[in-house]
Amino acid sequence: MTYSPKAALHGPHDLRLAARxxxxxxxxxxxxxxxTPALAGPRPAQSAPPAPDLADGAAQLEPLLRLPFxxxxxxxxxxRDFQRVNPFTDTEIAHSVATVASLNVDYVxxxxxxxxxxxxxxxxxxxxxxxxxxxxxxxxxxWTRPGSAPMMTPPEYLDELRRFVRxxxxxFEDGDIFDPGQExxxxxxxxxxxxxxxxxxxxxxxxxxxxxxxxxRESQLLARALMAEIGRPGVITTVRSMNGWWAQHxxxxxxxTVAVIGAITLDSYPDANAVLxxxxxxxxxxxxxxxxxxxxxxILIGELGYPLVAxxxxxxxxxxxxxxxxAIMRLPYVLGVNYWVGAPNPSPRDYxxxxxxxxxxxxxxxxxxxxLAASYASAPLLAARERPLPVPWRYGPDxxxxxxxxxxxxxxxxxxxxxxxxxANAGERGLRIPGxxxxxxxxxxxxxxxxxxxxxSALIRGPGGARLDVLDPNWQTLxxxxxxxxxxxxxxxxxxxxxxxxxxxxxxxxSGNDGPVDVDEVQLRRCPSAAEE
Numbered sequence: 001m002t003y004s005p006k007a008a009l010h011g012p013h014d015l016r017l018a019a020r021x022x023x024x025x026x027x028x029x030x031x032x033x034x035x036t037p038a039l040a041g042p043r044p045a046q047s048a049p050p051a052p053d054l055a056d057g058a059a060q061l062e063p064l065l066r067l068p069f070x071x072x073x074x075x076x077x078x079x080r081d082f083q084r085v086n087p088f089t090d091t092e093i094a095h096s097v098a099t100v101a102s103l104n105v106d107y108v109x110x111x112x113x114x115x116x117x118x119x120x121x122x123x124x125x126x127x128x129x130x131x132x133x134x135x136x137x138x139x140x141x142x143w144t145r146p147g148s149a150p151m152m153t154p155p156e157y158l159d160e161l162r163r164f165v166r167x168x169x170x171x172f173e174d175g176d177i178f179d180p181g182q183e184x185x186x187x188x189x190x191x192x193x194x195x196x197x198x199x200x201x202x203x204x205x206x207x208x209x210x211x212x213x214x215x216x217r218e219s220q221l222l223a224r225a226l227m228a229e230i231g232r233p234g235v236i237t238t239v240r241s242m243n244g245w246w247a248q249h250x251x252x253x254x255x256x257t258v259a260v261i262g263a264i265t266l267d268s269y270p271d272a273n274a275v276l277x278x279x280x281x282x283x284x285x286x287x288x289x290x291x292x293x294x295x296x297x298x299i300l301i302g303e304l305g306y307p308l309v310a311x312x313x314x315x316x317x318x319x320x321x322x323x324x325x326x327a328i329m330r331l332p333y334v335l336g337v338n339y340w341v342g343a344p345n346p347s348p349r350d351y352x353x354x355x356x357x358x359x360x361x362x363x364x365x366x367x368x369x370x371x372l373a374a375s376y377a378s379a380p381l382l383a384a385r386e387r388p389l390p391v392p393w394r395y396g397p398d399x400x401x402x403x404x405x406x407x408x409x410x411x412x413x414x415x416x417x418x419x420x421x422x423x424a425n426a427g428e429r430g431l432r433i434p435g436x437x438x439x440x441x442x443x444x445x446x447x448x449x450x451x452x453x454x455x456x457s458a459l460i461r462g463p464g465g466a467r468l469d470v471l472d473p474n475w476q477t478l479x480x481x482x483x484x485x486x487x488x489x490x491x492x493x494x495x496x497x498x499x500x501x502x503x504x505x506x507x508x509x510x511s512g513n514d515g516p517v518d519v520d521e522v523q524l525r526r527c528p529s530a531a532e533e
Contacts (some may be wrong), residue, residue, distance in 0.1 A: 465512010
């Protein structure tokens with residue numbers, strides 16, 4: 001018998017079955033197709049992508065790694081040396097910038113200090129008009145030359161950084177490089193507070209180097225946050241120039257600091273006294289390669305100039321500059337060079353490395369300028385994937401026991417200290433320091449090796465007052481740092497030198513009365529060995 005849909009529908013019962021079938025078909029189609037916009041109602045808001053981690057220097061390096069080899073020439077002897085007295089005219093500035101721009105550069109380095117924003121603005125405008133990016137290489141003038149004013153302290157420096165960036169956001173464009181403190185080690189604060197040999201006496205890490213590294217990290221993170229605040233997140237803030245001593249002495253320059261900054265930037269002159277081009281090149285390459293082996297991190301040359309001290313002929317300078325740049329550009333872990341300096345000021349010493357001659361507003365090129373332009377014209381166009389990956393740092397094993405406070409073992413807790421789930425970042429427990437100023441302690445003894453660098457680290461949260469102390473067995477202080485954080489968790493570090501100690505006390509102490517501080521994931525490890533050891 002042939003089946004006919006129409007013939008199959010005879011009575012009410014059959015009609016009800018058909019209606020149910022049709023309804024089921026509609027429901028099935030709706031499930032397959034999905035709700036129409038008119039029936040679906042408002043869609044839930046899409047979650048925003050996570051904000052970038054400003055403390056992750058490796059992530060912040062990405063814009064720098066994507067650039068071709070950075071080619072720059074410095075204007076310090078004009079943009080800084082004449083900021084106070086007899087400043088350059090707009091015509092003279094335009095001439096100086098045009099002369100630099102003719103040398104196949106991408107960047108023009110401008111060094112006007114932050115107290116002279118209008119003079120700085122004129123230099124920035126000239127660089128923009130020449131179609132180049134600005135490499136800001138400055139700091140507050142008072143940081144290094146307070147004159148009759150009180151010396152500037154690190155907190156005052158941070159305040160000045162906020163005032164400068166917020167007050168003059170139009171100075172910056174994405175793609176610029178902003179160094180928030182060129183050669184910060186030259187600040188008079190360090191020597192005035194800790195003495196002439198503060199960086200290495202007593203043996204680093206010491207109180208002075210710890211304070212210096214905290215300042216570097218805080219100012220670098222603040223610069224990043226400020227650039228995001230003014231709508232310029234594309235300004236590169238992974239650059240912090242220091243003299244070459246720091247990069248050659250890990251633990252004076254802490255690994256945690258380099259991790260925040262990102263790149264290692266050198267203002268260094270190992271070839272200062274070399275009179276032969278081959279010798280100058282050898283000394284320069286030896287230093288760069290040593291620093292790569294120590295850190296395994298990208299290197300940027302913040303200042304390269306030849307000769308700094310030696311007296312050589314124009315031809316020797318030309319040969320040395322060309323050979324040096326060509327050799328450096330073959331190193332894939334070197335990201336770029338800023339040549340110091342273009343034009344001289346009247347000082348004979350400043351004239352030695354300068355590649356311009358003549359007078360302001362009428363510079364001409366010395367032979368070395370032509371060598372630099374030729375080398376810059378042949379700069380490699382390395383993609384980020386062609387650069388070597390950062391070498392992982394090898395810390396020693398964790399010597400702190402029960403650093404997550406998961407049980408009651410190993411720590412000696414005074415009554416006011418609380419192991420609680422509310423203080424945990426990971427796991428089930430963390431430590432809550434009450435923040436009542438009662439000097440209660442959570443402590444444990446740890447065995448270690450003599451004359452070795454170690455670093456304590458911990459995650460902290462909360463604005464209250466507390467301390468992390470490293471003490472000898474008699475509870476005499478070896479190293480100390482304050483524990484203060486915001487609402488979010490952040491990691492603090494405390495490097496120290498064990499010297500003659502084989503046993504230390506690690507103590508978390510209730511030193512303030514500003515409210516509780518939570519602590520978790522305490523670690524104590526030997527400082528990293530060389531990246532390529």
